[in-house]
Amino acid sequence: MLQAKDTKGDALVVMENAGIKRADRWLVRGIDLTVRRGEIVTLIGPNGSGKSTTAKTAIGVLSPDEGKVQRANPLRVGYVPQKVNVDWTMPLTVKRLMELTGKLPGEKLEAALVAAGISHLSGAAVQSLSGGEFQRALLARALAREPDLLVLDEPVQGVDFSGEIALYRLIREIRDRTGCGVLLISHDLHVVMAETDTVVCLNGHICCRGTPESVVASEEYRTLFGSRASELALYRHQHDHTHLVDGRVRLADGTIADSCGHLHDHSHENISDA
Amino acid sequence: MLDDFFVRAMVAGIGIAIIAGPLGCFVVWRRMAYFGDTMAHSALLGVALSFLFDINLTLGVFAVATLASLALLFLQRRGALSTDALLGILSHSTLALGLVMVAFMSWIRIDLMGFLFGDILAVSKSDIGVIFAGGLAVLAVLAYIWRPLLAGTVNPEIAEAEGLRPEAAKLVFMILMAAVIAIAMKIVGILLITSLLIIPAATARRFAPTPEIMAVMASLAGALSVSGGLLASLQFDTPSGPSIVVAALVLFLLSLLRLKMQPAGG
Numbered sequence: 001m002l003q004a005k006d007t008k009g010d011a012l013v014v015m016e017n018a019g020i021k022r023a024d025r026w027l028v029r030g031i032d033l034t035v036r037r038g039e040i041v042t043l044i045g046p047n048g049s050g051k052s053t054t055a056k057t058a059i060g061v062l063s064p065d066e067g068k069v070q071r072a073n074p075l076r077v078g079y080v081p082q083k084v085n086v087d088w089t090m091p092l093t094v095k096r097l098m099e100l101t102g103k104l105p106g107e108k109l110e111a112a113l114v115a116a117g118i119s120h121l122s123g124a125a126v127q128s129l130s131g132g133e134f135q136r137a138l139l140a141r142a143l144a145r146e147p148d149l150l151v152l153d154e155p156v157q158g159v160d161f162s163g164e165i166a167l168y169r170l171i172r173e174i175r176d177r178t179g180c181g182v183l184l185i186s187h188d189l190h191v192v193m194a195e196t197d198t199v200v201c202l203n204g205h206i207c208c209r210g211t212p213e214s215v216v217a218s219e220e221y222r223t224l225f226g227s228r229a230s231e232l233a234l235y236r237h238q239h240d241h242t243h244l245v246d247g248r249v250r251l252a253d254g255t256i257a258d259s260c261g262h263l264h265d266h267s268h269e270n271i272s273d274a
Numbered sequence: 275m276l277d278d279f280f281v282r283a284m285v286a287g288i289g290i291a292i293i294a295g296p297l298g299c300f301v302v303w304r305r306m307a308y309f310g311d312t313m314a315h316s317a318l319l320g321v322a323l324s325f326l327f328d329i330n331l332t333l334g335v336f337a338v339a340t341l342a343s344l345a346l347l348f349l350q351r352r353g354a355l356s357t358d359a360l361l362g363i364l365s366h367s368t369l370a371l372g373l374v375m376v377a378f379m380s381w382i383r384i385d386l387m388g389f390l391f392g393d394i395l396a397v398s399k400s401d402i403g404v405i406f407a408g409g410l411a412v413l414a415v416l417a418y419i420w421r422p423l424l425a426g427t428v429n430p431e432i433a434e435a436e437g438l439r440p441e442a443a444k445l446v447f448m449i450l451m452a453a454v455i456a457i458a459m460k461i462v463g464i465l466l467i468t469s470l471l472i473i474p475a476a477t478a479r480r481f482a483p484t485p486e487i488m489a490v491m492a493s494l495a496g497a498l499s500v501s502g503g504l505l506a507s508l509q510f511d512t513p514s515g516p517s518i519v520v521a522a523l524v525l526f527l528l529s530l531l532r533l534k535m536q537p538a539g540g
Contacts, residue, residue, distance in 0.1 A: 059435045079435035086428055089475075090303045091482045100425045101436040151435065 009037030012075060012149045012181045013058045018067035020053050027053045030205045031067070035149060040175055040182040040195055045202035046224065051185045052082055052153055054202060058183060059151055075149060078142030082153040082185075084134075088127050094137050095122045104144050112144035115170060132159040139167070143174055150174070153185045168195055280508060283394035283461065286402050287500035287518065290458045291470065293409040295493030296416055297454055298471035299478070299485065300447060303427050308358070309346070310468040312365035313448075314455050316342035317464045318372030321389055325382055326375065332404060332456045339452035342368055347448070369464075392463035392515030394504065401460060408457050412450050419443040424485055461500075463515035470496060473522040477529045499525055 012035050019029035028050030035041050035058070043051045056062045057069060059077050086092055098109050113119040116136040121129065129137060135155060142150060152171065156164040172195045175182050184196070199215040201207040207220040215221050301310050317335045319342075324334030342364055349360050376384050388396055416423075419442075425433035426440025433440040455467055462470050474495035475488070482488030502525075503518030510517075 056431065056435075061431050061434045077435050077437070079432050081429060081431045084429050084432070087303050087305065089479055090427070091479065091484055091488050092428070093483065096484055097428070100428055101421070101433060101438055145436070 009179065010072065011036050011070075012072050013183075014068075014070045015054075015058060015064075016068040016070075018054075018057055018064040018069055020050070020057055020062055021065040026204065028057075028202065028204055029066075031057070032206065033058065033200060035181045035183050037148065037181050038175065038179045039197045040172070040184060041198045041200060042184045042186055042196040043200050043202055044186055045207075047187070049203045051187075051202055055151055055153055055183055055185055059149070072148065076145060076147045078145045078147030078150045078180075080135075080138045080142050080150075080152045080155050082157070084138060086126050092126050093122070094118065094124055094126060094129070094140075097126050097137060098122075098141050098144055100141065102145065108144050108146070112140040115143060115174070116140035117166070117170075131157070132163050135159055136167070139170070146178060147180055149181045149183065151183045154187065155184070156186075171195070279395055279397070280504070282397045282399065282402060283514065284501065284504055286397045286405050287394075287461050287504055287514075288497045289402070289405040289409050290454070290461055291474065291496030291500045292493045293405075293412050293454055294458065294470045295474055295478070295491075295496050296413070296489035297447075297450060298475035298496070299489045299492050300423065300427065301451075301468070301471045302475045302479070303485075307468060307472055308361050308365070309343075310451060310455075310471055312346065312361045312368075313339045313343055313451055314459075314464050314467040315365045316368035316372075317455055317459055317467075318389060319368045319375070320372075320456075321384075321459075321464075322372045322375035322379070325379060325384065332408075332459075335459055336452050336456035338368075339455050340449055343448040343452060347445075387513070388463075389459065390463050390465050391513045392459075392461050392466065392518070394461070394507065394514040396460050405457050408453060412453050415446060416450060419446050423447055461514060462518055463513075466515045466519050469519045469522060470499070473519070473526050474499060477522070477526045480529045495525055496522070 013033070015031050015033040018031040018033075020027045031054055033041070033054065043054060045051050053062065057064055059079060060069070060071065063069075086097075094113070095109070098104060098112070110119065110122075113122055116139050118133060118136045118140060121133060121137070126134060126137060135157065139152070139155060142152075150171070155171070156167050159167060171182060171184070174180065196212055198209060199212050200209045201215055201218075201221050201224060203224055207224055208215055208218045210218070301307060316338050320335035320338030321331065323329075323338060324331045327334075346357075346360060346364055349355070350357055355363075373386075376386060385393065385396075387393075422433055422438040422440050422443035423446075425436075425438055426443055430440045454471075458467050458470065475492040477495040478488045478491035482491050499522035500518050501521075503521035504514060506512065506521060507514045507517035
């Protein structure tokens with residue numbers, strides 16, 4: 001089960017020049033994107049930039065109008081869509097929701113609920129959950145399947161800031177433990193940045209891509225996000241490393257350091273290098 | 275025993291209620307009540323066409339109801355009008371077409387009221403055979419597509435992404451609806467079939483902890499409504515369809531009462 005973070009495995013999804021058209025308008029076009037086993041890829045971009053469309057195309061919910069999408073076969077997908085509305089007339093407990101698309105062994109179901117921190121809610125009706133709890137339930141459901149590829153469309157919506165950090169930590173832990181690939185959609189990237197291997201910046205097409213540092217530094221990113229770009233860059237200083245339990249620090253590039261102090265001194269150089 | 279018309283109606287009606295329960299749950303969950311109505315209304319066009327071309331009534335109704343649902347799916351995809359408007363157009367135009375065609379066919383005596391509101395006298399032994407054979411087939415197919423249909427009802431994208439085929443399940447579900455309308459038409463009548471789908475499911479919602487239990491309880495609530503309604507219809511000489519629906523309504527209202535009393539009890 002244990003896979004080191006830096007041994008990136010086989011490609012799970014490869015998109016080549018993929019485009020999706022609706023009513024003669026291209027929603028996204030020219031998308032080249034690869035998600036590998038053990039890798040976290042984050043899609044960012046403004047509203048309507050085609051993030052969800054790209055993710056849905058990657059997992060085959062939409063089929064591309066041009067270009068190619070190849071998926072590993074077999075590919076077990078765990079999907080948390082942007083919006084899920086369960087009609088109140090359907091009696092659905094969290095436990096039953098977990099087995100929505102396939103039966104699960106009891107212990108895996110339990111383990112996923114514990115990992116998502118909602119094991120006490122397994123008998124609750126999904127309609128009675130708060131936004132954050134429901135989001136966790138959806139995440140637990142996707143996790144319990146032990147997917148090869150976890151696709152999360154804005155998984156932290158309706159979750160407060162501390163819950164947000166906890167959710168991202170959980171996603172990283174799962175990746176570290178199971179070695180699955182993660183395709184994450186976000187518009188608040190200041191927390192995501194730290195955990196992500198590749199950031200892809202979308203606006204109908206791919207504006208820029210790379211490590212979080214290089215994307216933040218890029219001209220295209222600044223143009224796309226305007227004044228918010230600097231705000232996000234500021235956050236980056238706080239979150240581009242992770243404090244480990246033993247007091248050491250994991251930097252954004254995955255290396256382990258004794259402290260985070262020196263990184264801040266050099267980060268501006270990194271930006272200009274990129 | 276089946277020689278008695280009332281026993282035949284009772285057996286047929288309970289059979290239909292058992293089939294309608296689980297399907298009705300999906301109609302409620304997917305908010306397809308008006309859709310079901312449209313398919314049921316198109317049944318009268320099916321009746322008229324069956325008489326015109328001298329084909330089996332149940333088959334004719336089944337075919338036309340299926341076509342109506344496929345036409346709706348097609349028009350929805352084209353996206354020219356809202357689903358609501360499309361349903362309104364299809365629902366009433368098929369009903370009107372049926373009525374006009376029946377009026378033209380002066381050479382046949384058609385008991386229009388019987389088709390619209392149900393006629394317990396019309397149930398034959400072979401009808402019972404159709405209901406139980408057809409019903410068993412409908413329930414078997416529904417059990418087979420249960421998981422993709424349920425997952426697609428909660429969220430079609432999750433179902434699709436995780437390897438199920440919710441669109442195919444939805445299509446099969448439409449065909450099952452058409453089948454139930456075709457075999458239930460004689461008992462409840464075209465105008466009231468949807469209520470036998472919806473009201474027992476709504477009643478069951480109050481008591482069911484899972485979708486599966488809700489489906490079974492909807493069947494039970496439906497069977498109770500049919501028995502009560504038919505007994506009342508015999509007693510008061512009222513048409514069978516409306517009597518069954520009134521019985522279902524009474525049961526639903528009682529379930530609301532139980533809901534109100536729950537906090538005090540628990």
